[in-house]
Amino acid sequence: MDQREQRRLELQDLLDAAKTAPERNKLGQFATPHALAAEIVSHAVRLHHSDAIRFLEPSIGTGAFYSALLQAAPDGQLVYALGFEVDPHYGEAARSLWSETPLDLRVESFIDAQPPVSMDEKFNLVIANPPYVRHHHLTGEMKALLQERSERCSGIRLGGLAGLYCHFVTLCHAWMAENALAAWLIPSEFMDVNYGAQLKRYLLERVTLLRIHRFDPNDVQFGDALVSSTVVWFRKSPPPAEHEVEFSFGGGHEAPAVTKLVPAATLRHEAKWTRFPLLNSRSRNDKPTLGDFFAVKRGIATGGNNFFVVSDDQVRERGLPSKFLRPILPSPRHLDVDVVEADGVGVPMIARRLFLIDCDVPLDHLRQSEPSLWEYLRSGEESVGSGYLCSKRTPWYSQEKRPPPPILCTYMGRGDNKDRRPFRFILNRSKATAANVYLLLYPTPVLQRCLDQQPALLTRIWAWLNDLSPSTLLGEGRVYGGGLYKLEPKELANVPAEWLAEAAGVQRQPLQQQLGF
Numbered sequence: 001m002d003q004r005e006q007r008r009l010e011l012q013d014l015l016d017a018a019k020t021a022p023e024r025n026k027l028g029q030f031a032t033p034h035a036l037a038a039e040i041v042s043h044a045v046r047l048h049h050s051d052a053i054r055f056l057e058p059s060i061g062t063g064a065f066y067s068a069l070l071q072a073a074p075d076g077q078l079v080y081a082l083g084f085e086v087d088p089h090y091g092e093a094a095r096s097l098w099s100e101t102p103l104d105l106r107v108e109s110f111i112d113a114q115p116p117v118s119m120d121e122k123f124n125l126v127i128a129n130p131p132y133v134r135h136h137h138l139t140g141e142m143k144a145l146l147q148e149r150s151e152r153c154s155g156i157r158l159g160g161l162a163g164l165y166c167h168f169v170t171l172c173h174a175w176m177a178e179n180a181l182a183a184w185l186i187p188s189e190f191m192d193v194n195y196g197a198q199l200k201r202y203l204l205e206r207v208t209l210l211r212i213h214r215f216d217p218n219d220v221q222f223g224d225a226l227v228s229s230t231v232v233w234f235r236k237s238p239p240p241a242e243h244e245v246e247f248s249f250g251g252g253h254e255a256p257a258v259t260k261l262v263p264a265a266t267l268r269h270e271a272k273w274t275r276f277p278l279l280n281s282r283s284r285n286d287k288p289t290l291g292d293f294f295a296v297k298r299g300i301a302t303g304g305n306n307f308f309v310v311s312d313d314q315v316r317e318r319g320l321p322s323k324f325l326r327p328i329l330p331s332p333r334h335l336d337v338d339v340v341e342a343d344g345v346g347v348p349m350i351a352r353r354l355f356l357i358d359c360d361v362p363l364d365h366l367r368q369s370e371p372s373l374w375e376y377l378r379s380g381e382e383s384v385g386s387g388y389l390c391s392k393r394t395p396w397y398s399q400e401k402r403p404p405p406p407i408l409c410t411y412m413g414r415g416d417n418k419d420r421r422p423f424r425f426i427l428n429r430s431k432a433t434a435a436n437v438y439l440l441l442y443p444t445p446v447l448q449r450c451l452d453q454q455p456a457l458l459t460r461i462w463a464w465l466n467d468l469s470p471s472t473l474l475g476e477g478r479v480y481g482g483g484l485y486k487l488e489p490k491e492l493a494n495v496p497a498e499w500l501a502e503a504a505g506v507q508r509q510p511l512q513q514q515l516g517f
Contacts, residue, residue, distance in 0.1 A: 011093055028165070029087070032185060034064065042068070042072045043253065053078045053125050054124050056175055057081070058128050063103070066098065082106070082123070091107035128182075130168035134163050146164070162198070162199070163187075165184075166198075192271075192272045204264055211233040213247075214247075258278060289496060290500070292444065292501075295441075296493045307357075321370050328434060329408070359397055406458055411487045423473055473492075
């Protein structure tokens with residue numbers, strides 16, 4: 001490591017320490033580790049086709065990639081470098097640090113900068129770790145501005161839920177020379193979520209996508225950001241016919257654990273690119289999925305679990321009326337069984353017995369008929385009742401209607417627990433519902449008819465779900481840094497279920513007719 005890079009790292013630590021983690025999180029400021037920057041830049045120099053490098057870093061920070069480029073590029077190859085940094089806290093310090101080098105560092109917003117018109121002024125190498133700012137931190141006005149400018153620069157209009165990093169990729173299109181090389185260190189979530197569809201379209205249609213390397217989610221690249229990281233490589237050139245994209249996973253960027261070539265034609269029809277390279281492309285022959293047999297719903301979002309979910313002791317102490325209480329399961333970490341048995345009235349026979357307050361009766365009526373419940377609800381009217389979810393309900397303390405599900409799934413988990421299963425399926429023999437930390441599985445009419453004739457089939461289905469390989473479920477879900485896995489209702493519904501069609505005794509042709517295949 002040379003002296004300038006050592007000074008940069010020391011400066012980075014000082015500047016980061018002067019800000020709080022929430023402050024940096026709001027602006028998406030997560031510094032690129034030195035070793036990773038050096039690895040990416042070295043790879044870029046080997047791939048670069050031109051003798052003269054015109055380098056652009058649209059979110060330069062203190063200059064991790066620029067510093068690595070000064071070390072990796074042969075003498076005289078780097079002819080011009082331009083960097084943008086919107087935050088003067090980092091930008092002014094970085095400008096002073098690199099003042100004696102050929103870096104034009106502009107302390108201003110890249111979003112507002114005008115791309116060059118002349119081809120001679122465009123850039124043939126872009127390497128960036130763009131700000132990881134999620135759409136929640138962007139105002140409606142900013143989203144509209146970004147969408148308009150991104151579409152003007154790239155011809156692709158991103159959705160309203162796209163994070164700022166997606167817009168940086170498309171905005172840069174207008175800054176790049178023909179056949180320019182780009183490397184983007186970005187979260188891998190764009191490969192799985194709906195808002196990433198347009199960014200994937202850009203990568204398949206507007207440029208030639210070369211490679212996507214996804215780091216193992218258990219190997220978090222940024223210690224202060226819980227994201228699974230990916231390096232996306234492409235050239236600004238039309239994709240050739242029969243093009244294949246290299247997908248790699250795990251290990252280092254230069255020595256991945258697994259590598260596979262995936263046809264671009266396959267990627268156009270695959271919603272979840274994180275399947276690759278560990279899994280094969282999905283068959284497109286309309287085979288049955290779990291959603292053909294179960295309606296998958298998210299659990300109840302109460303708007304205030306600490307208020308609406310009460311224990312046995314609280315029920316007794318407050319004298320809350322049983323007719324407005326529904327049994328509800330505790331969170332997965334407090335549920336240590338995978339089969340929930342019930343007592344004579346349907347309450348779960350578990351250590352942590354909880355109840356959901358669910359009432360549609362107007363508050364003024366309750367004052368006379370149920371004074372204890374009226375008093376309790378009044379105690380939370382200002383604090384809980386003014387919350388976003390509760391304020392949208394009439395009355396504010398009424399709840400979503402989610403009947404007891406026969407099977408539940410813990411929709412979020414890690415693959416490093418004792419049985420290596422990131423998700424648990426729970427057989428519910430009680431009358432308890434569940435909160436939105438679970439996915440609830442309700443039999444469709446096709447399956448319910450089979451269950452009416454074969455009641456024992458439900459237990460077999462539950463056992464089959466728990467025997468599903470983690471890769472089958474993870475191929476439909478999404479992953480975050482640190483090995484945190486998540487399944488949305490539609491993703492769970494998309495799990496292949498040929499076994500279930502056979503177990504239900506439904507032949508293929510009748511199944512097609514009943515499900516409308």
